[in-house]
Amino acid sequence: MVRAGAKAGLLGGAVLLYAAAVGMLVRLDELHLVGTQVTLGRVLLVLPPFVAAFLAVRPRVVGGRVEQPGPPAALAIGALAGGVTGAVGAGGLALVDAIGLDRVRSVFVAVSPALVETMTFGRGLGLGAAILVLGGLGLGAVGGIWRRVRHGLRRPVEVGLLTVFVLGMLQRVVPFMLDELRIERDWLYSRVTRGLTWVGAVVVLVVATAAAAYVLDRRERHGRAPLEEGRPEVRGVRRLVLAGIVVAFFAALPQLAGSIVSEIMGTVGVFLLLALGLNIVTGYAGMLHLGFSAFFLLGAYSIALLTGANLVTAFGLVAPRFSAHLDFYVALVLVVLIGAAVGALLAAPVLRLRGDYLAIVTLAFAQIAVILATSSWLQPITGGPQGLRDVTKAPLLGIGFRSAENFYYLVLVACVLAVYVSWRLAWSRTGRAWNAMREDEQVAEAMGVPTGRYKMLGFAIGGAIGAIGGAMFAVKVGTVQPGSFEIIQSITILAVVILGGLGSVPGVVLGALVLLGLPGLLTQLEEYRFLIYGASLVAIMILRPQGLIPNVRRMRELQEEERTQDAWQQIFAARQEEEAAEGATEAAS
């Protein structure tokens, strides 16, 4: 256990030094969450020792038995982990001091006096290092003991803190909305720091904690809700009402939150469409697709060519060698068909491939798509590296959709439709067949599912939805260039789906909001976008591999432990009843 503590501490220290060396600590210090004291940078400074300690004392299976340190041990191991984290941080500072700040800075540009100032709390190297180590010890001790706090207390406080954090992060949205709703907001958000005020933060913390405690307590008293509660019709109505509320909220968002949010949400919407498409291929049908940006590109170029975009050449704007001047909405239908057809065509050669092999081939698709679009061979059509411009504004009854707010509504409608389609398919004969195929391809085939056909169907429907995303993107930006569709977009789409929860439509929506919405809202985060993607993927794989909002079936798979036990108890009880009943009838006869 001591080793575990030291190991966690070293990892925590590495995270701390990394965050410092890439400049996150200083850059995010500008983002005030609560008052003037709590900045995102400071949270990042405080979190590693705490989390390292919390993880160091996690229960682990040793020789078939679950081992969890008792409270004193948890305290000590936590303090060790936190202390080591702090010491690594202090060691880093000392090293920088020994080498000389300027020389280090010539390699790590982010290692600035401001960084040293932040990490030593402005108290000089000696005292600062002491604060780091002692603070680490203290935070680690709290982190270690936190694991041992009763669940009924721990969870609500965690929810409360998370709520404060999220509200702090949404500082460019929520105050704006409160203003629009004419709700007094100065008690909650400061006009100076833009973050929460201390009063506001405390109120939010108390309310959120109390609410979470109430819900948890109720749940404990009435037992965990069964996997599927109520009759299907009641569930259906409840779900429809919930969906209605969500859609109404999003429909009202531009009015409430202003054009910046509309602009960001437009991008979120485009990627949500792509993620929903990928979700069908990878989440439902279980085929790992690493090159989904190919459909993004396909949709964008298709709509551009079908609605009469122009090429940029040395002689000015020219019509591409192939182009049509269709109405956007007619063209969109064609784009859906093209997406489906290309999806099915691409599926044909890879029907026999599974898992890793399929993933590699799909990765190549994306690369081929970009190379084709850039190539001089297709230059008369695609415009080569320059791409196409003057894409349609998708006019409908005289209204164009290029502006942020109008585009938001266009993409919202597309997203709602895609969500609806995904949801209907999930609970249909088709969805069942995909699911069976994902679970065990050979057995699904033996049970009468034509797996080849369903693979192609998955690629086709996913491709169609993805192509709509591409078409929307083209309308949004008005130009189509191969540079917008690099492999990194495929990774982003995949990250959205995995973070949200493979196969879970609400999860994918949340994933798109978190991964694309937050960095857009907080400009300070923008430059660390891919770092955040990577870190959140690693974290989600360790802490919650089923995703933020898991698919019902995935949840079964990955949260097996808890539920299996419940289920076994039920089965055991039922079996005993059965046997008792059988015994009685036998005795009677």
Next chain:
Amino acid sequence: MSPLLEVAGLSKRFGGLAALDGLDLHVEEGEIVSVIGPNGAGKSTLFNVVTGLYPPDDGDIRFAGRSIVGLPPHQITKLGVARTFQTVHLFPNMTVLENAMVGQHCRTRSGVFGAILQLPSTRREERMVREKARAALGFFGPRLAGYRQEQPAFVLSYANRRRLEIARALATEPRLILLDEPTAGMNPRETLEMRDHIVRMRDELGLTVVVIEHDMRVVKGVSDRVIACDYGRKIAEGTYEEVAHDPHVIEAYLGKRAVG
């Protein structure tokens, strides 16, 4: 009338090993036939080749008068051949009911547009699938009834997993069901129960059954006819009594000296 299943000169090699070596057998409609033989005799390979998972190297398989060699597994299932696996293969994260509903796939036809538009025919079909799946699960009485149907399959006990696998096969509405060691790993009481179920499959559902089985009480209890295999060849055939006393069979199970 031609037999329901007719296997002629069936051969299948894996590398140098002949799992099936010119096997001939036939199964009449309404029969219960047991296939016995020591481990590695090619029994499971027979099932895998008949259901289309492996292509045969040589020979012919005729089901209801037509050759099914070369058909993909899902079409063979649709023609009316269902099977279970020696090691249970469920869809573990789907509910018990959904597992059985997958079996109905080949008997239904609604597609993507029906699901999106929620056509009346699709909804009707979905209700029907649900009912038929419940009926298939109902074959095992209370064992797979009630709350269990909404649970994921992986929580089931071992015996119930086997039952569910059979129920899933029954949900494909087969004419012929191939059971690969349906009682393996079951306790004696569950084994006897399964024996009765196998007989019920024919008597109540009108199925033709081919069962691979090691438990001789079951073989004795259910079989109209027993076929013994070894090294991918048929070594004896007849009633249980005949096969059980056949010198070739005794030799295959116990070695040469036991015969003398």
